[in-house]
Amino acid sequence: MDILLVGCGKMGGAMLRRWLDAMPARFAAVNRSGRALPPGTEHATGADALNGRRFDAIVIAVKPQQIPDALPAYTGLLAEDGCYVSIAAGFSAASIGKIVGDKPVVRIMPNLPALIGRSVNGLYANAACGEAHRELANQLARATGTAVWLDSEDELDRLTAVAGSGPGYVFEITRSYVAAAEAMGFSPETARALVLETMGGAVEMATRSQDDVTDLRNSVMSKKGTTEAGINALRRDGLLDTLLEDTIRAAYDRAVELR
Numbered sequence: 001m002d003i004l005l006v007g008c009g010k011m012g013g014a015m016l017r018r019w020l021d022a023m024p025a026r027f028a029a030v031n032r033s034g035r036a037l038p039p040g041t042e043h044a045t046g047a048d049a050l051n052g053r054r055f056d057a058i059v060i061a062v063k064p065q066q067i068p069d070a071l072p073a074y075t076g077l078l079a080e081d082g083c084y085v086s087i088a089a090g091f092s093a094a095s096i097g098k099i100v101g102d103k104p105v106v107r108i109m110p111n112l113p114a115l116i117g118r119s120v121n122g123l124y125a126n127a128a129c130g131e132a133h134r135e136l137a138n139q140l141a142r143a144t145g146t147a148v149w150l151d152s153e154d155e156l157d158r159l160t161a162v163a164g165s166g167p168g169y170v171f172e173i174t175r176s177y178v179a180a181a182e183a184m185g186f187s188p189e190t191a192r193a194l195v196l197e198t199m200g201g202a203v204e205m206a207t208r209s210q211d212d213v214t215d216l217r218n219s220v221m222s223k224k225g226t227t228e229a230g231i232n233a234l235r236r237d238g239l240l241d242t243l244l245e246d247t248i249r250a251a252y253d254r255a256v257e258l259r
């Protein structure tokens, strides 16, 4: 099986590294800026360099806004029974169809922990996809993390807002938590270690537990204790809930704009 990756930046590059380890396929990547590609990848400077070749899948991993400019050059390189796989946020299968015609398109919405095999992947296949295309997309997703099949692209956009963009929220919340720890007098290194270990331990515990997270939160809040005092401040005026709802809604609205 031959797979072409168009766009080998942060996300495409992260997924490619996992695919090379996990999949018995040959990978070529379009790498215009000449950055180092993982060993085993065929380097291509552009569509012209691949003239005459046919790929079983073309993975679209450029920015959504770059697709209309980038993709047309590659449409002649798809094998007769091949499919497009897009990891671009928002950009719909119908919009891809306007460029490539009535072809099988699977959208995979990953997130950056693909780098460590922990991507949360949402998948959606258009009506032109057959079982083989879905199976290939499933393998591509599973090599980087989990695979959740969705029935509509709206659901995929909602997953994008929660999970695709999610690591960014977590890094921002972590940054703020570390800054608050520094404000308590800890060095940047100690503050970072304290916060990351605390977050990692709490998330791991919640993952392993059958309990609802509200019950877990309540279990660490003793009456008039320190945690209760902190949580009361954190939940003051319900701002946290509103902030996170607004965060996810803004990402969803942007995905809708990109369709």
Ligand SMILES: NC(=O)c1ccc[n+]([C@@H]2O[C@H](COP(=O)([O-])OP(=O)(O)OC[C@H]3O[C@@H](n4cnc5c(N)ncnc54)[C@H](OP(=O)(O)O)[C@@H]3O)[C@@H](O)[C@H]2O)c1
Pocket (backbone or CB within 6 Å): 006, 007, 008, 009, 010, 011, 012, 013, 030, 031, 032, 033, 034, 061, 062, 063, 064, 066, 069, 070, 071, 087, 088, 089, 090, 109, 110, 111, 112, 164, 165
């Ligand atoms: N980053 C994330 O956390 C994340 C999460 C979920 C989904 N995604 C999706 O993943 C896609 C890529 O995002 P990214 O963060 O990896 O962006 P990125 O780091 O900017 O990578 C985009 C890549 O596309 C290449 N490119 C641009 N125009 C091209 C063209 N005409 N022909 C060939 N290659 C071209 C760029 O190559 P040059 O550097 O050579 O210009 C660059 O390597 C986006 O559609 C995004 O929605 C990203």
